[in-house]
Amino acid sequence: MRSLSRTRAAAVSACAVAVLAAGASACSNNSPGNSAGSSSGGGTLTIQGDAGNPTLVENFNPLSSAELGGTRLIYAPLETVSSVNGGYTPFLATGYKFTSPTTLVYTIRQGVQWSDGTPLTPADVVFTFDLLKKHTALDANGIWSQVTAVSAAGSNVTFTFKAPDVPFAATIAQTPIVPKHIWSTVANPVTFTNTHPVGDGPFMLGSFAPTQYTLTKNTKYWGASKIAPSSVVFPAQSTSQSTNQLDVSSGQFDWAYQFLPDIQRTYVNRDPATNHYWFPPGGTIGLYLNLTQAPYNNVNFRQGISLALNRATIAKKAVNGYMPAASTSGIILPNEQQWLSPSLPDQGMVSQNIPAAMAAFAKAGYKLSGGKLVGPNGTQATMTIVQPNNFTDWVAAATEISTELGKVGIKVSLDEPQYAQYSQTTQSGTFNAAMGGFGGTGIPYNDYNLALNSTYAAPVHTPTANNFERYSNPAVNQALATLAATTSPSAEKQATDRLETMMYQNLPIVLLYYGGSWGIFSTKHFTGWPSASDPYTLPTPYNYALLTVVTHLVKA
Amino acid sequence: MGYILRKVVLFIITLWAAITLVFILPRLMPGSPVDAALGKLASAGVPITNAERAAIEAQLGAPHTSLLAQYGDYWNSIATLRFGTSYSFPSQTVAHTIGVALPWTVFLVGTTTVLAFIIGTLLGVYAGWHRAKLADSSVTIGATFFGAFPPFWLGLLLLYWLSFKYGWFPIKGGYDPGTTPNWSLSFVGDALYHSVLPGLTLAITTLSGWVFGMRNNMINTLGEDYVTFAEANGLRSRTVAMLYAARNALLPNVTAFGLALGALIGGTVLVEGVYSYPGVGNLLYLAVTNHDFPLMQALFLVITLSMLVAIFIVDLLYVRLDPRVRSST
Numbered sequence: 017m018r019s020l021s022r023t024r025a026a027a028v029s030a031c032a033v034a035v036l037a038a039g040a041s042a043c044s045n046n047s048p049g050n051s052a053g054s055s056s057g058g059g060t061l062t063i064q065g066d067a068g069n070p071t072l073v074e075n076f077n078p079l080s081s082a083e084l085g086g087t088r089l090i091y092a093p094l095e096t097v098s099s100v101n102g103g104y105t106p107f108l109a110t111g112y113k114f115t116s117p118t119t120l121v122y123t124i125r126q127g128v129q130w131s132d133g134t135p136l137t138p139a140d141v142v143f144t145f146d147l148l149k150k151h152t153a154l155d156a157n158g159i160w161s162q163v164t165a166v167s168a169a170g171s172n173v174t175f176t177f178k179a180p181d182v183p184f185a186a187t188i189a190q191t192p193i194v195p196k197h198i199w200s201t202v203a204n205p206v207t208f209t210n211t212h213p214v215g216d217g218p219f220m221l222g223s224f225a226p227t228q229y230t231l232t233k234n235t236k237y238w239g240a241s242k243i244a245p246s247s248v249v250f251p252a253q254s255t256s257q258s259t260n261q262l263d264v265s266s267g268q269f270d271w272a273y274q275f276l277p278d279i280q281r282t283y284v285n286r287d288p289a290t291n292h293y294w295f296p297p298g299g300t301i302g303l304y305l306n307l308t309q310a311p312y313n314n315v316n317f318r319q320g321i322s323l324a325l326n327r328a329t330i331a332k333k334a335v336n337g338y339m340p341a342a343s344t345s346g347i348i349l350p351n352e353q354q355w356l357s358p359s360l361p362d363q364g365m366v367s368q369n370i371p372a373a374m375a376a377f378a379k380a381g382y383k384l385s386g387g388k389l390v391g392p393n394g395t396q397a398t399m400t401i402v403q404p405n406n407f408t409d410w411v412a413a414a415t416e417i418s419t420e421l422g423k424v425g426i427k428v429s430l431d432e433p434q435y436a437q438y439s440q441t442t443q444s445g446t447f448n449a450a451m452g453g454f455g456g457t458g459i460p461y462n463d464y465n466l467a468l469n470s471t472y473a474a475p476v477h478t479p480t481a482n483n484f485e486r487y488s489n490p491a492v493n494q495a496l497a498t499l500a501a502t503t504s505p506s507a508e509k510q511a512t513d514r515l516e517t518m519m520y521q522n523l524p525i526v527l528l529y530y531g532g533s534w535g536i537f538s539t540k541h542f543t544g545w546p547s548a549s550d551p552y553t554l555p556t557p558y559n560y561a562l563l564t565v566v567t568h569l570v571k572a
Numbered sequence: 573m574g575y576i577l578r579k580v581v582l583f584i585i586t587l588w589a590a591i592t593l594v595f596i597l598p599r600l601m602p603g604s605p606v607d608a609a610l611g612k613l614a615s616a617g618v619p620i621t622n623a624e625r626a627a628i629e630a631q632l633g634a635p636h637t638s639l640l641a642q643y644g645d646y647w648n649s650i651a652t653l654r655f656g657t658s659y660s661f662p663s664q665t666v667a668h669t670i671g672v673a674l675p676w677t678v679f680l681v682g683t684t685t686v687l688a689f690i691i692g693t694l695l696g697v698y699a700g701w702h703r704a705k706l707a708d709s710s711v712t713i714g715a716t717f718f719g720a721f722p723p724f725w726l727g728l729l730l731l732y733w734l735s736f737k738y739g740w741f742p743i744k745g746g747y748d749p750g751t752t753p754n755w756s757l758s759f760v761g762d763a764l765y766h767s768v769l770p771g772l773t774l775a776i777t778t779l780s781g782w783v784f785g786m787r788n789n790m791i792n793t794l795g796e797d798y799v800t801f802a803e804a805n806g807l808r809s810r811t812v813a814m815l816y817a818a819r820n821a822l823l824p825n826v827t828a829f830g831l832a833l834g835a836l837i838g839g840t841v842l843v844e845g846v847y848s849y850p851g852v853g854n855l856l857y858l859a860v861t862n863h864d865f866p867l868m869q870a871l872f873l874v875i876t877l878s879m880l881v882a883i884f885i886v887d888l889l890y891v892r893l894d895p896r897v898r899s900s901t
Contacts, residue, residue, distance in 0.1 A: 436603025
């Protein structure tokens, strides 16, 4: 799902690409950005910050959906979870265990203090979850749709679930914890902007200005001795992606998340010793077909579409060749290699095969006649693909899809509204076909459950953000239920294999190519960035990977 | 003063129509504010789930009242000058949000509009007076060349060469990141430095309009009998050009200038976007992409009002500038 993030990536204006590609290799301008290196300790870490147009909104409420990104360094959760492979990094908690499939026990770290010196206790954790229960507007992860009670005993906090949901531990783990002694007097925690945050994370708010904010090291943080930077600066981004590309290319950030065309020339070559990038896949982009409509509800028709597409070409057109064609199993390779079912031919990759596609269409009752793919009722197969107009990689992919499907006789048209209309059309189920993102949580259960579980398949005209293609398959639901309830690795693997096979055979979503995570780093001041050889998390500063990475850094 | 009374009545009717349109237009956009907020989160990399959707619905308190009731609230908000809470800046009042952005745009676009008007008009007078000579063709060709640049494209070019490649100007923002706007000398200097490129972009791309308007008016006016008469009387050519021809040729340009001043509040969305300038143009872009009805309504209202007031003032000014208007009342 995070896959959507490539949108920023993708909002590449062609002119900047041309300008950059034409000139950057000849550029000798060096990066002046980071003169602020502090004399006391590790120095300043500069991270490309939130979009601020015209200014940033001062909001450090970690439970809000509109908080500034740096809030994640001020409020540490129980644990962070890698979106590469679902691996945990402990923070407030030292670990968890399921005492039964519906009882989760987190052990809270001893001797932790809030940044104002007050001790942090399990009561703070319970208070935070109760706050989410009281204010549904804050419960954006749906904790209380799954949890029925949270209680503390000793250094443990126990969560009781409605139904078995082992993978839900990750969602609970990444909930920011707030101090009871301050938040219990906040009148309205939903609109609270928390401009003087007291947190448990490695950093505190240093200063806030309308286009930049600075965090300073929290000396009371339990692991403070291992935190390399003495301060973290977040300059605001521009609304214009071209401007952001120049900004990143100029080398003023230690860490940026930005799609750059021809990155070797536009970034790395400007200072090859310190300029690095890592663009791992962060999700799968696919063609969602509305399964409540004919002929898309016919699996043979979907097979035909899948076989008629050249995924390599689509990927090349969409993301400049940075990302390859995707496995149609829903597994992200190489991130989740350990989950890939060995029984899938060719890792679940599907190559273009027009005769096979025509055979599949024929099974669905569609035959080529005068260049048109004509169905049993004598009319040509048509399809309108909807995608947000600012997600330029999706637009490029859809354009290529329409060309390729045109060649097998399907009349394809493209609809490119603003995101809001895209969201309305897809969620209400009134679309034919839509570009969309799949997976990317690092936890296969979450990926498959959100996209395929029929409990989300609301009737057409009732909005649903998940399973909006409205797939319904009892066998899938059953595999998901098994996966949710088991703590045994072999049972987990078996159930995941079944889901992959069903995904591959039934094509509820025609998966196409991987969406990239555009991590751009400089090792001038700090090292220890995630990379292909050390993929401990995705290079995505917009979620809790920020905390994982910043606490992982070492002074260069 | 029947002329003025008529103009006032017309002004009031136009105002009502404009205010009502400002209410209707944003609501015709497909997709709800909740959908737009999901889009913002999706672009920021947050997974979109039903739980997220429910939380946002609860946060925004999406309007469930009827359109008519919303229209009533809207008039109420105009009467009290309280435009509610914007979805994009929930911790500020809408008036405050706009108040912060407005001075930047007024300063940037105001200065460049006045400069472009003065320089462009003078160039137009010059080209018109020397029509069909080398001076005329060089001004005309130059203006055509620069006027043909789309502003954001020129902005990107300047940004790439002068900021990125040579580092003479900052890449983004209206002032140094990390500083808070104040009236200190260093801040004002810094803000001026940051406004050079956006100002240049706007000035270059708007100049040509004034040049052409004025040149063509000049050429028309120069054909008039009274100009020939003045020349025949042996007046200095400078006097003829400025006082006889330009004085009359200026009238249509003054109308256009009024409109341009009225329009400047709307900012220049693309140029402000390219330079990440903290003005109304960027705010408007944000409001539209977020389906932020309260902010959009207030912004459109400010834009419409400033436009109407500018037109009204130009109308009144005409009484002074053009005796023919006075005599026809």
